[in-house]
Amino acid sequence: MRSLFAILILLCCSVYLRMEDKVRRAGYQFPEQAKASPLSEALQELLAHAGGIYLSLILLISFLHIDLAEEWRIMGINMEPVAFSSLALASLQPFFLRIYRMLKGS
Numbered sequence: 001m002r003s004l005f006a007i008l009i010l011l012c013c014s015v016y017l018r019m020e021d022k023v024r025r026a027g028y029q030f031p032e033q034a035k036a037s038p039l040s041e042a043l044q045e046l047l048a049h050a051g052g053i054y055l056s057l058i059l060l061i062s063f064l065h066i067d068l069a070e071e072w073r074i075m076g077i078n079m080e081p082v083a084f085s086s087l088a089l090a091s092l093q094p095f096f097l098r099i100y101r102m103l104k105g106s
Helices: 002-026 038-064 081-104
Strands: 072-074 077-079
Touching: 002 038, 002 081, 038 081, 072 081, 077 081
Parallel strands: none
Antiparallel strands: 072 077
8 A cells, every 4th residue: 555655656746857947948939829738738738658568568568479467466456567657757757857957956
């Protein structure tokens, strides 16, 4: 149960960092008639990245003929391993981006 709570905290932090990035970039864009909220854009971006990673992993696994278990039991939840991996990588992306920016100095 604690690890499920930790994953939820990680996802919330990931969405928060994406929202913060959207707000930061909003100052550089021209205003539009209809504006989406930073939360909706952050969730959309999270799911888009996870979907892209998922498709890439599926293509790689099928190309290399790698056998994986159909489902993993992760913290009491049955989940496809590729879906879990893609969601985890997409959730960690803002943290890696923040570290990259700190090292780069911008």
